[in-house]
Amino acid sequence: GTAIITANHAGLWTDSRYYLQAEQELSGTEFELHKLMVQTQAEYVDWICKKLRKGSVIACDFWCYSITQIAHFKKTFEAAGLLLKDSGDLLLSIWLERPPLSLSPIYEHDIKYAGVSRSQKIKLVRDEMKKQKADWFLVSALDEIAHVLNLRGSDVHCNPVFVAYLCIGKAESILFTNPKKISKELLSTLEKNKVIVRSYDKISVFLKSIKDEFIWIDPSTLNAKLSILLPQGKILSATSCIMQHKAIKNSTEIKHIRRVMEKDAIAIMNSIMWLEEQHTINNYPTEFQLAEKLIHFRSKQRNYVNESFNAIVGYNSNGAIIHYRPEEKSSAKIRKSGILLIDSGGQYLDGTTDITRTIKLGAVKLEIKRHYTAVLMGHIALARAVFPRGTKGVQLDVLARQFLWKEGLNYNHGTGHGVGFFMNVHEPPQGFVTAYNQRGSSEFVEHMLTSNEPGYYEEGSHGIRIENLVLSTLDKASTDGTYLAFETVTLFPIDTSLIVSNMMDRESIQWLNQYHQEVYRRLSRYCNPNQNKWLKEKCKAI
Secondary structure (H helix, E strand, C coil): CEEEECCCCEEEEECHHHHHHHHHHHCCCCEEEEECCCCCCCHHHHHHHHHCCCCCEEEECHHHCEHHHHHHHHHHHHHCCCEEEECCCCCCCCCCCCCCCCCCCCEECCHHHHCCCHHHHHHHHHHHHHHHCCCEEEECCHHHHHHHHCEECCCECCECCCCCEEEEECCCEEEEECHHHCCHHHHHHHHHCCEEEEEHHHHHHHHHHCCCCCEEECCCCCEHHHHCCCCCCCEEECCCHHHHHHHECCHHHHHHHHHHHHHHHHHHHHHHHHHHHHHHCCCCCEHHHHHHHHHHHHHCCCCEEEECCCCEEEEHHHHHCCCCCCCCCCCCECCCCCEEEEEECEEECCEECCEEEEEECCCCCHHHHHHHHHHHHHHHHHHCCEEECCCEHHHHHHHHHHHHHHCCCCCCCCCEEECCCCCCCCEEEEEECCCCCCCCCCECCCCEEEEECCEEEECCCEEEECEEEEEEEECCCCCCCCEEEEEECCCCCCCCCCCCHHHCCHHHHHHHHHHHHHHHHHHHHHCCHHHHHHHHHHCCCC
């Protein structure tokens, strides 16, 4: 979200994923919710231009906005007779209990998982630098730094990254971070790869020292504050090559991804079986308790690190809050009626997972079943897509929405996002989105990992979402390699008890039955007799 405070107004601008949550959490405060109509557009800029008198000054912290954003702000405000000012962080003297930056250690991500060495990745960047005729490449996106250096950390909740900047030169690279976070052994290893470690706050001094060398930056990720320090006339502005390299998974990563889906599925199975067992003895756990069980059972799996995001466990009407997070003291009890939406994921050394299932707990209205079936049909249609090279997610998004549209229904979020490899669960550049100018609208190429997650939400009643991760691959029938398809890599039963059978076509039923056959084949070898019985029933053909 974006907060804007004037002399007589305090507003929060956020998109449809957070409408209900924001209304609840802002209730009784001075902040007013402003609903963004388009998820990625800065509609608050137009509001400022309409509300403020000419000559007014708008303050913001240039550390917190990209070069692209500030350029857009300046152009729009100047046209309205307004002045944009870099104010620095105004919260420094107000937020006195602000927690310090993390001191958690930075550690190596072993090549047996990463698949490509640090030196090889840096060489790929330098090859691109030659094309750009750049002497330096300034990397500011934390996931890109972690990826190219095969390093990980825990500075950002649920994301295995660390606070840093990275400057890649022709002969050496400089990592600006807290040196106390790096062990002597790792420091020695980095030095062998010609990666020098300097204090995080020295980045400004270094950039000021660059006079006659060309420096490549990505304007969509570099903050505007640092851009002011760069040598004018020596800036090469282009999209980061690391973002694209990172999005295309190598063969080692793909091998691990397929295996990590099996581990994650066992953890989810144990969690849902636990819930069902509680219901048989008329005990009704809360949404929070089930979220804790998901963490517990995932932690039993090899190479588990932490969750990839806070689990969304929404019972009945709470499922309509798209990014709902159950709290210990306020979450609802999960009873034997209605439906439950569970969206969760894990961070493992050998991969990142993200899966959503909507499950039937008891009596459900026919209308809700129709909603569920329309969502499922859209999910399957996207999973079965075959498309030519060069296709973008915005061209495929309609496949997931078409059956809801026939019912006069829709959902106000993207249908999918890129997913990292032991990295951020939301990863550009690809995704399934509704507009060409949205982040995540890049074309698909082979070996990208993306979520497929259509949904439907009815305030005060229910929420439905079905999510698997898909890997873009060559279409088996495309002999000349011009067409791509998707391999569904997530493995877990999709609830068939909510399906309205006469809404399903033969091809969709066939896909679902084949998917469940694969789920049973892959997971049953890890099951004890009781788990095997449960899995067999859930994977039964329709």
